[in-house]
Every structure is written in structure tokens, then in C-alpha cells.
Amino acid sequence: MTGPRYPSLIASLPETVPFVGPEVQERARGAEFAARLGANENVFGPSPKAVTAMQAATADLWKYADPTNFDLRNALSTHLTCTPENLIVGEGIDGLLGYLVRLLVDKGDAVVTSDGAYPTFNYHVAGFGGVLHKLPYHDDHENLEALLDKAAEVDAKLVYFANPDNPMGTWIDGARIEAALDRIPDGTVLILDEAYIEFAPKGTAPNIDPNDPRVIRFRTFSKGYGMAGARVGYGIAAPALIRAFDKIRNHFGMNRASQVGALAALLDPEWLAQTVANVTASKLEIDRIAAQNGLSTLPSATNFVAIDCGGNGDFARAVLAGLIARGVFVRMPFVAPQDRCIRISAGRPQDLTEFEQALPEALQAARTPA
């Protein structure tokens, strides 16, 4: 009865999770969070039209979803001014990142990212045996040109760059990305993760030919469209790379109601505009609360704000623990020097009231020697 024999790569992987879910923490503390501001979820929720569409589709869930995501890709192609052949729809950006890494990264292949950028990408790279090269943030920004130069140095298959960035919320102009495209080395693909693009100022999204073989962009319905739990992300790339996903993806992996909901959400730009306005107002409130506690915030092009707690990582971790203990779910960067900050997702007024009450106490507790 020996059971499974794991390949050496699998045997070497840790049983770790990129993120611990808030429900897990709630069970550990024996109480629900009073405010859920840790996962950059969009508490303003999906468009009511998307909700109605998904509810109507629920009784139809005996059917598998269309494996080609035809209707959604068609609508997205109009929205983005590209062709459906430039689009892959999948189970969130997380799912698509996993497929992309599998498509390109063989054991030992080099991959470049920033130290402290999206850990789920790193998880996928490790999971397929890639070798991660991490560059430091520059002044709390991912450093695109340095990442591309590093890619040339290590002959990387993939470079990860998020604009706007998570977890700091910083961003660079689209024009700077356009200017950097010619730095992409031969044989390297630049991942441009635009999960938060709907919250960013005009000009943040670069103009990139969707047929450019050097770039794949990822976007999602999880953030701006408020549908994280529906699991719909998409990639924009040259048709040859898009078709390659068909070699390996879970063709029938999409939820049928989610397809319908994403389509309805895309066709309700008024709701998106209102969400962005709500998020903007909420970020100003977070700035105000931080200032009230003598703390500074980073400018943000996302639906969250990084608050500089004014100390080192241990201090910020103590503040975070104090917030969690007081019923406010938040997260923070994993890596120094970004880990001097905590990261607060935009919330409704009632969510920020919880945060406003908890923050001074958490700061006080963190400053008090145990």
C-alpha cells in the first residue's frame, strides 16, 4: 500500500497557500469580521444588471457553459477594439496566470518579477519549476525598465509587471510602457497585469497592438466590476498565444452564470463609473483616517490604499494584527521595505467606520511594549 509517487518537482513544493482567506481567519478567531477590507474585493458589488442576469441564469446551471466563451469574447472585442481571436477568458487572472506559466515555463526557465509583487504568480512559477529572479521596487513602484533589462540578462521566458501595482497601488503612465516595449528581449513575453485598470487615471493603460507577440495583458471582472467570487478574467494577446491556451486549459471550467454576469456587467458602464466614484470617495476617507492618526498614505490608482505605518515591517505587522483582532480584515505587503505599510481596500462608510475605530487602538497596542 505505497500509494502515490510524486515527481521530484511536486515533492519539493511546499503545501503553502499564497493567501489565507478571511473565512479561515474568521473561524480561527471565532467571529466574523466587522469589515472586510483585506482582499481588494469591491464591496460596492456587481452591477444590478449583472446580478439580475446571473440570478436568471441560475436555473440554467444544469447546462455546461459554452467552452469558447463566444458571447463574452465578442462583447469584449468590441469594448477593447480587438478581435475575439485576441482574447482568452478564464477562471480569473489567477487561473489564466497558471495556464500561461504552464505554457511557457519549463523546469529551470528564468522568470522575472518584483520582490513583493503578486505572490500567486510566484506560486505558479514555482509550481512549474521556473526560477524566479526578483528585483526590488523602486520608490514603491515596480521598475519596468529594470525588469526588462533583467529579463535580457537571465534570458527570461516571462516578465511580470502589474500596472497599477498591487500591493502598493502605485502606477506608471501608459506612455512609459509603450516606450519600454522595445526593451523586451527576443523570446520573452511581458505580462501586463491590469487587474485594477478601471480605477486608474486616463492614460495609465498603454496603447499596445493586441497582435504584438511580446505582450499578454490580463484584466478581470473581480475588481472594477465587483465580481471576484464569479471568477472571470481575460487575457489579450496575439492569436497564436491565445490559441495555445486551448492546448491545456480546462475547456469546460467556466461557470455558466458567471459568463452571463460578466457580459451584463460589461454592458453597464454607468455602474462601473459609479463604483469608481464610490472607490475614489472611499480612498479619500482612508487618507483622512490615516492623517488623523498621523500616518501618510501612498497615491493609489487602485481600489485600495497603502498606509505607511511609520515604522518597520514588524511594527506594521503588529498594527495589522491589532486590526484583525478588532474585527477589521486587512492585509499588508510581504516584503521590506514595502512591508512598512498596511493595505486597506476601499469600503462603504460603515466599513470605514469600523476601520476608523480600530486603527488608533491597533496603533496604540503596537506601540506598547508587550
Added chain:
Amino acid sequence: MTGPRYPSLIASLPETVPFVGPEVQERARGAEFAARLGANENVFGPSPKAVTAMQAATADLWKYADPTNFDLRNALSTHLTCTPENLIVGEGIDGLLGYLVRLLVDKGDAVVTSDGAYPTFNYHVAGFGGVLHKLPYHDDHENLEALLDKAAEVDAKLVYFANPDNPMGTWIDGARIEAALDRIPDGTVLILDEAYIEFAPKGTAPNIDPNDPRVIRFRTFSKGYGMAGARVGYGIAAPALIRAFDKIRNHFGMNRASQVGALAALLDPEWLAQTVANVTASKLEIDRIAAQNGLSTLPSATNFVAIDCGGNGDFARAVLAGLIARGVFVRMPFVAPQDRCIRISAGRPQDLTEFEQALPEALQAARTPA
């Protein structure tokens, strides 16, 4: 501008899809199907309690799902008399099969299945570079003992065995599976795919210790529970193998409403019993329609019936094409000699009326030389 460099395994994979979705066929023929009886979907649909639960959860879809699937695994552990540590929940059996193959199959590793069994499993094995060894069906049944002996011969990492079988609908007694467990070679894992188990006679599901390291069983909410488009499957295995999924799975890949819906469906055994009764009645109707056309059917422990068209594969393919052309979506086995059959999913009376009208015409057309 060279773009992506694919590893040799990826470059070698075809851009093929295990199954073409009915929506793709509908667009090709320019009309919707009048009856959707090809994908073994359960047209009797989800429990109304599951529908209500999913609709209520829709407005909450701004939240990611609990990545541990805690509530659903807890309820399943009670239902199955095992522990939550014996259970992995994922994006349908398709998604879980992909994860399992990735966990165990390295390039060149041997895997054993039946020639004509579930093609999506084969797709995953090929996608990770495994070497498939296929044994013929025996008298329209997957041949468990021969599969296990083959596994010993080729030193297989995995053996795939579905009970009941798809696409033939046949099954073997659970007692025979229990008796065969000691044939599982050291270092081999037996996949017992029980996607259709809710439709099978008592005694079809074997008693297997959930901690047995040699076996992983898969079940789903897609078939008996009528929730194919919600994408919820689960695996039952020893905790060490279950934990290994955490090394590679898309932790936040589940739809939040689907988790809630599956839980509600599990807690409504009356609806399941009614569905099974509806399916049983429908299968008798399919038998009757076949007999009316001079055709025999195979006994089925699933929600579909294989009809022997009485000729070879080319003849059955012609009958299938005739049904498709007449607006009835059906599929058929890919491999001889099983491809003498077409496979009809259980349907409502109105679905079977469409089938009853189309079948004699399709047979007539198939018998008429072009």
C-alpha cells in the same frame, strides 16, 4: 519581436478540444438545438433550494469564495462518513483530474485507461507528457482487473476507471472493485470516477477506506445534482494526497455561489431522489423509442443510454449527423467497437418527443446511399 518560446512538450500538443460544446454546433448550424441530449447534462436541473441559495448568493459575489471550501467539505464529510481532510473540492471533476495528473505524472510516466473512456482524462495526461496505455473494453465494460494488471506491467502512476462507465453506461458491482483493490500495484493510484454514481443501483459504490493511499474517488454536482454549469466536483482520498492538491491548485478558483449551491443541493436528498426517478423513467422511454426503431440499448447505471445502431461506426456517425441536423444534440463513443452506438442523455418528455421524431428520419437517411 519573436514572442513566446514554448517548451517542447507544449509545442508538441495539438490545439484540440476534448469535446465541442453544443453552442459551437448551434452557431455552425445557425439554429439552436430543439433538444439538448448530448452532454449528459441533467435537464431536470438543480434542486430549487440550490437555485434559491445561489440566487441569494449572487449579490455577495463581490467576495472571493472561501479557498478551503470549509462548509461544503464539512457537509460532504458527514454525507460520506469521512473527515474533511479526506476531501478536495474543485472546479468540476475535469479540473480535479487536471490537478491530479499534474501531481503525479511526469514526462514519460505511464498511465493506464480504457480505449474510448473519458477523453478529458487523456487530454490531461497528454498535456503533462504522460504515456497512455489503453486497453479495450470487454463486452462494453471497462475491464478493471485487466487495467490493474496492465498498470503493474507498465509501472503506471495512475489508472483511470469510471464506474458507472461513460460513454457506455455500464457498471460493475462495488464488491468486485473491493476485491480488486489488492491488485493495485505499489506506487500506482487508482482513479475511481464516480461522476454518475447517484444514478447507479445500490451496491455499485464500493466500500473503500477513505484513508487508503491507493485510491482517489471523484464525484460531482454536475450530474445527479444537475449543476454542470456551476463547476463543483470533489475527490475523496487519503489526507496526504488531498493536501498535495494545495501545492498546485488555484486556491481561489471556486465560484462563491456554486459553493453555496452545492451545499444546498447536498441537503436536499428528496430532489435528488425525484431526479433519479425522472431519469429512470426517461431511460425507459429511450429504450422504448429505440425498440420502436428496431434498435437495442445497453443497460445503463447513468443518466444516459447507449443505443446500438446495429451497424459499424460509420453508420452510427451518420445517424448522429442526422439527429444533429434535425436539431437533436447527441454524442457518441469515439472508439470501435463502442462507436456502433449513439449516446442519448435522459430528457424531459418534450426532449424525447424531439428525439422520437428525429430518430427514424436519421436512421432512414443513414441507410440511404448518398
